[in-house]
Amino acid sequence: MTDTTLVWFRRDLRSYDHAALYEALTRARRVHCAFIFDREILDPLQERGLVADRRVHFIHRSLVELDAELRRRGGGLIVRYGYARTEIPALAAELGADTVFVNHDYEPAATSRDADVAAALAADGRQLLSFKDGVIFEKSELLTGAGKPYSVFTPYKNAWMRAILAVADPVNAHPSLQAYLSPVDDARLAPAPQGMPSLEDMGFVPAPLTELGIEPGMSGAQALLEGFLDRIADYDVARNFPSRPGTSHMSVHLRFGTVSVRALVRRALEAMHNGTGGSGAAVWLSELIWRDFYFMILHHHPHVAERAFKPEYDRIAWESGQQAEDRFDAWCRGATGYPLVDAAMRQLNETGFMHNRLRMVTASFLIKDLGIDYRWGERYFAERLNDFDLAANNGGWQWAASSGCDAQPYFRIFNPVTQSERFDPDGSFIRRWLPQLSRLSARDIHAPWLAPQTRLREAGIVLGANYPEPVVMHDEARERTQQRYLVIRKTA
Ligand SMILES: Cc1cc2nc3c(=O)[nH]c(=O)nc-3n(C[C@H](O)[C@H](O)[C@H](O)COP(=O)(O)OP(=O)(O)OC[C@H]3O[C@@H](n4cnc5c(N)ncnc54)[C@H](O)[C@@H]3O)c2cc1C
Known part of the structure; x- marks a missing residue:
């Protein structure tokens, strides 16, 4: 002692x-x-x-x-x-x-x-x-049969689940899931002098939080969690649609530890076990496992913070010069002319949150439509995301750039228009963040430049004036990206 x-x-x-x-x-x-x-x-x-x-x-x-x-x-x-x-x-x-x-x-x-x-x-x-506190399994706790760290998610997830289910009643008995309950009386806690520096003392000013629905602290996390558990059964479907309250929004609380990840995993397992989790709880648990996965990757491969997980991807020649900078600026401001991309970037800029589907769409657009180095986007997200976490952010960006572990293959390129039609079919997410497009029909809102002039006029849109022309044409950009990534095949 x-x-x-x-x-x-x-x-x-x-x-x-x-x-x-x-x-x-x-x-x-x-x-x-x-x-x-x-x-x-x-x-x-x-x-x-x-x-x-x-x-x-x-x-x-x-x-x-x-x-x-x-x-x-x-x-x-x-x-x-x-x-x-x-x-x-x-x-x-x-x-x-x-x-x-x-x-x-x-x-x-x-x-x-x-x-x-x-x-x-x-x-x-x-x-x-x-x-260890912020993850369930860390570092080298889970290794492949060959004693190496995993670099592909599905076998990692299987090993993760096997390790949890190896205990008969994991929620109540698995050592990695048990809550740390204070074993002694709190008289050991030493009092502290009153007072802490104010935001202003440190040169900051209050930013809108509760107006944006972000309730801080342990109490904020708890309220959010209870609300989400009522919806968890639908998570697997609802999580894909940014206009629906499908996901948990726990990421900022996980980032700052105002919630315990062990508690979240126990709640997910309970929901799976008692049937209240429907088909959603297992998918949500899987997302928490992704979180562990990326922490494990960062621990074993700290170079990913600077460079591609797969070194051959460092040879890609990204766009540079004024045009690339102007396009990057348009992407940051939500002015690419692709409504779903722009609405997502406005959501990020105004609230500090972006829906997961849209993080994938905007990242893919920056990298594979604009040909811009994924690290530019990674840095921008790091600056803006309330839940910014190096491991998950880097994992997400390297996934989109195809340079990461278990990443999307380089030749699979999201089409920002079809993504929009699938995941915001009536355009309600776009209308919320781009009110100038709100009078466009669900048919025209995903690609306004394809709409006839008469319909644009009726909706009050003048392309190039109150909404941008597309900065690139997706089909042409796609071709350029296929060429750009050929260097991988030549050097692999
Ligand atoms: C390009 C890109 C950048 C990203 N940057 C971050 C980031 O900086 N911080 C961050 O926490 N997540 C990041 N993610 C992952 C994911 O988008 C967010 O965790 C999720 O949108 C947060 O919303 P939620 O809490 O409602 O998630 P839910 O869908 O409710 O998921 C529950 C929790 O699981 C974890 N999680 C979900 N998806 C992932 C994932 N793909 N990778 C790792 N953990 C995940 C998060 O902690 C999340 O809170 C990024 C994804 C991409 C594609």
């Missing part, structure tokens, strides 16, 4: 079912809790003028709830603004904490930061202890 410890919260902003907090409470007599608003992450946002960042606001609001919950239990959260690499060792020394407890973070920048913090602590006779 150690004497005094510090739990350093990062992407795990909850007070329940928290591996590091549980371990600290089990092993120490006095447990301090802290969060650092890390300038290594915040300064670049400010430098790019992103001072109304929804994520910073989400974190701030979630910390207020976490602090209140810890105070209710006799503790509290120390919140500081600075560089975590130096703040944490300094705080540990100030508090006399011999051990700092954290949960694993698999991103390369975070592992480098944690290594520095561990070294600084060690130099001062202290230690950093890290635990």
